[in-house]
Amino acid sequence: MKLALKLAYRNLAGAPLRTFLNVFVLSLSFVMIIWNKGLLSGWDKQARRDTINWEIGGGQYWHENYDPYDPFTIEDSHTELSQAILNEEKLGYVTPILIAQATMYPQGRIQNVLLKGINPEQTILELPSSYLNIDIDEIPVCIGKRTAEANHLNVGDYFTIRWRDKNGTFDAAEAKIVHIFKTNVPAIDNGILWIPLETLRTMMQMPDEATLLVTSQEKESLGTFKGWIFKDHYYLLTAIREMIEMKSIGGSIFYLILLLLAMLAIFDTQVLSIFRRQKEIGTHIALGMTQKQVVGLFTVEGAMHSVLAAILGAVYGIPLLGLQAVKGWTMPVGTDDYGFTIADTIYPAYSLALVLGTTLLILITTTIVSYIPARRISKMKPTDAIRGKIQ
């Protein structure tokens, strides 16, 4: 093995330009795979963290009729909180949210919105609900930056909200924007007006009622409550998980092409080597090496490309990827309007498993690609090989 490594290194060093080109393309694959996977991993972690902190807490209890993807269910998705839930609320383990449909009229334009009532005192979510703790004649409203921009609203602006109470009767009142928050979670921003829970309960004539309950991160599930269905993180983060998986597949195609190019170069190099070095192969066999050992020699030579690529990749990849892990990857303007949870700047997260896994993947692939043309050696006649006869 030592001999094989020594010979392989000498042969590679003997053709520096060819070796460098092969190794460089392969190292690019290395760096690209780690960068892409790291970026997605960073996005995934950030999206999960933001969604948990801003929207779902430790989990959510949904009213049994509630389906966020079916607006028809909202009218019937509310019920009075039981004493057990009220006790949990007092202990700070749960915060109720009431949801109702309404129409707002910013500058005379009609816009359908969701009114979400939240306790201004709550601390379970990072949503800045404390701004709603204000005594004004109008309905105090907190909105996200996206909703504010879409409707040309600023802090201090007034507009009319029209809604129908639980009996279906129209009512309307003036509202005032008391705060505009910035969040990476569009699900709590787009088309949503946050108002004090008690105000919404009064408006809808639904005292002590709620549509969903958000639990604190330290408690997560609080057991079962009649009429409520608990949704855990696995369920509530499905959309993020599926999106990252989809993006990961998309990214794989890109670096698969790079890897394919590198493998093609190595394959060609191996075929050419075996063709041009028949005399050498014959000499090795004549000196006592078995054909298997010669195949191994050539395979090691090919596989060594991946080792050198890992070293070269580390030389320029570590500073580059390290710098990006610190500075982050700034998303283009408007990305946060796509509707999925994404920060303005994504900080890639590289793990040891990711680096080792990528190294192993490239090492195995290169070894296989090097072995395939080397198999021809085992079919060579040593006498013809030593004479350099084309076989």
Added chain:
Amino acid sequence: MMKIIIYAIVLPIILFGQNITGDEILRQLDKNRWSKTSIVVSTMKINGKRGTRTITSKTWMNSEDQSFTEYLSPARQKGVKMLKLGDNLWTYSPQADRTIKIAGHMLRQSLMGSDLSYEDMMENNKLIEAYKATVTGEEIISGRDCYVLELSAVESNLAYQKRKLYVDKIRMVVIKEERFAKSGKLLKTTLTEEVMQLAGRWIPKKMIFKDVLSEGSGTEFIIDEIEFDVEIPQTVFSKASLRK
């Protein structure tokens, strides 16, 4: 003698005019509004920021809570159909060849971009059954002498708890209407600009609907043709007729 005759004719009119109750006016309005069946060809002019759109349609109505509408123009809306059966509403789009049930928040959306919402179309109740009316005064609106009526809902499940009607004293037609939110905020107005007499009853011919909270100069609704108490096959008021 002449004086007696004059008093005999005028006095009851004056007395009747003074004593007429809100409920009696509502009854007369309902009588004018409702018929067993009717077929209406109408034009809706939607005055928006980017100009005026004109939509024509033909509606078949049966009793109080069944109607079938087919849009005739413009080309974009042609063939769109709408069926109302009680509290249910379906629309059919020929482009998509799909029937959609309009429910929940969709009912709040504007009808073809007009100042009317789908739920405005869903009103089934007779005024006398839904509201208690009080005559609060008299006013001249569009040159017509009108009773001013304040309506308050009998039940709590009506879309509008308060309404104000300005009713032509002679023709018993609503000249102006204001619909209020529970808080008292004015939400919608209707102004009758033209009336016509048909089969012994006065009905509005041209009305302007306005969502007071939104911008724009309102939606004009003009009745081009109307027929009362005509035979309409029951099959018209079925979901199957949407795709025909």
